[in-house]
Amino acid sequence: MFAVTVRDHMMIAHSFHGETFGPAQRLHGATYVVDATFRRAALDADNIVLDIGRASEELHALLAELHYRNLDKEPGFEGVNTSTEALAQVVADRLVDRVRAGAFGEGAHELHSIAVTLHESHIASASYERPL
Amino acid sequence: MFAVTVRDHMMIAHSFHGETFGPAQRLHGATYVVDATFRRAALDADNIVLDIGRASEELHALLAELHYRNLDKEPGFEGVNTSTEALAQVVADRLVDRVRAGAFGEGAHELHSIAVTLHESHIASASYERPL
């Protein structure tokens, strides 16, 4: 199995609901350094998993929709606990949507799975992996 | 599949038995930067894998039992080669014990697996993964 990983980041504000979260119930924020990994069983005719330049641009465009925003006020996130693991799923699902829409080229339809890891600090991260 | 990873460290002395280990047969030491990863198929009612604050505290408490110690003299490790990979298993197994004892909360019983990676330097690491 092959994999290609590209990295970018987003900086957001949000708050959490529920006693579990203690002081993180207050409005605060995070930089998420995002690693998106694309897996594929075999390389394409160009000897690659996918066009890494295009993958970087797609990830950047997708994160730009959340970058510099307060997630508590974003459509689709009101009342939702936007935990690091939940946001990893959001990014992965949106990447899958873009693959299916053809944004990564025809070859990308042969992708096996996508994994997204969000690093929220030097001591904590979360990830979500799903098949395509 | 979702995952959450927390990082901490411990600094220990030890020595190895067997020609394979060359100069590492002498009493020496290591800083292990420890990544503990908790995997789970679905998020809980709070939209998380587990309480990351509690996970950090449990990992810290567990490593404190070994931190600043000479493993050659610790109960259970006499005569044992405490290699990086063997210590990864020790940490993972103790985390599983703590999960089963309820230390991570009720939801943590739905954890799928735990993986522990010990980084012994900038050029070497070892890990152990097991189901729950």
Place this chain on the structure above:
Amino acid sequence: MFAVTVRDHMMIAHSFHGETFGPAQRLHGATYVVDATFRRAALDADNIVLDIGRASEELHALLAELHYRNLDKEPGFEGVNTSTEALAQVVADRLVDRVRAGAFGEGAHELHSIAVTLHESHIASASYERPL
């Protein structure tokens, strides 16, 4: 010249005022991974720059005052552009106040300078250094 550096982090929300900041004028957030460096010309009687454990605790306590907060609403920060470089100065100045208050022990009065670096992402950081 000797130096000791300890690392911790804080996660805050804030917004910026002024066209220069473009989309960062919106309420957003950041994880700041904070490195505090303490410099001293000579080591003390214990052969150290300062008690690294105490330095870590002081840095942690000081960052806890800002961690998980919206800086736009914090006393002293209303209407202030809490840029990464400005926050580096805030942390450094507060560390100096703590040194002068004796929190780092008597020997710490011989510290030469303090430098604070805040890493806001994998591609950007800012720092502030001042003498004691």
Place this chain on the structure above:
Amino acid sequence: MFAVTVRDHMMIAHSFHGETFGPAQRLHGATYVVDATFRRAALDADNIVLDIGRASEELHALLAELHYRNLDKEPGFEGVNTSTEALAQVVADRLVDRVRAGAFGEGAHELHSIAVTLHESHIASASYERPL
């Protein structure tokens, strides 16, 4: 499952064929920071996955065959797109050959799989994993 990872690097020149690669069709180069991971279900009599010193030496010797070279002129690579993912496979396959030749010792025959990751920059990497 246990794993041990060792890191080394190589610095090569190459060019790519095909419009997909845009400016990377020009002769350029890369530093690949290489992580080789060896997985095994159980530890050996020494309580290890394999002799980590020997693994480091083998990886170093293997990368030395490509280090400081122009891959466009290397036997076996003419006309081949030596993408990061393709090179990860080359390194993994050569490691497997060395394992089979006995270079890692007898115990290494019980290795389950080998994964190789090549980091081409701070924002991109590729990997290949295969069973033994």
Place this chain on the structure above:
Amino acid sequence: MFAVTVRDHMMIAHSFHGETFGPAQRLHGATYVVDATFRRAALDADNIVLDIGRASEELHALLAELHYRNLDKEPGFEGVNTSTEALAQVVADRLVDRVRAGAFGEGAHELHSIAVTLHESHIASASYERPL
């Protein structure tokens, strides 16, 4: 003294002249992860050292002139040993030219110095610092 650092990278081919360089006399290549640091004694009216977005764009544009190229064939580099330290100076000098040309805005004229570090691998880097 304040500082802001932004990171980007370039991937080049080159060769060295002189016995000192051993196998690096062959045509090979490198990824340089580039940190550009801008120092200034006081913050500007926006409470910043300089517009970090503009700094990132300028660094990116400047590195694009060298990215994906064979330096042995680039005007100005023929016959020159483009060592990591020499390239750090090239990048720093070009940044200074851009500051003087007004590319970083008026406030940037108060910059005290610029330092550029090029990381050529996980175990080696070089830097150059100069006043403005």
Place this chain on the structure above:
Amino acid sequence: MFAVTVRDHMMIAHSFHGETFGPAQRLHGATYVVDATFRRAALDADNIVLDIGRASEELHALLAELHYRNLDKEPGFEGVNTSTEALAQVVADRLVDRVRAGAFGEGAHELHSIAVTLHESHIASASYERPL
């Protein structure tokens, strides 16, 4: 001013004397990831600060004298608190001795200063810088 930095590591056991050190008074150990930085005002005839290959070999040889050892039993360290900052000085002083003995070549006599940083974990490091 130019600088070149090379990285290596050592793994040692030791204990500390004095109440300041709390549990670190027990025999324990550390991995020190060591960065040695060589500064020089101008480049030499080869356009470099010094032969980076030779610098790496010298650092490696020097650390080998301490690697895999219990510093409490090493000549010159009995009764000494081998703190991270004190060890940074030991490494820097030994590098200076080697420069003066000609181990880095003739040009190295024009080195301006040497700085050594020892990273003891992901959250703590210490350094020492001295002129030549």
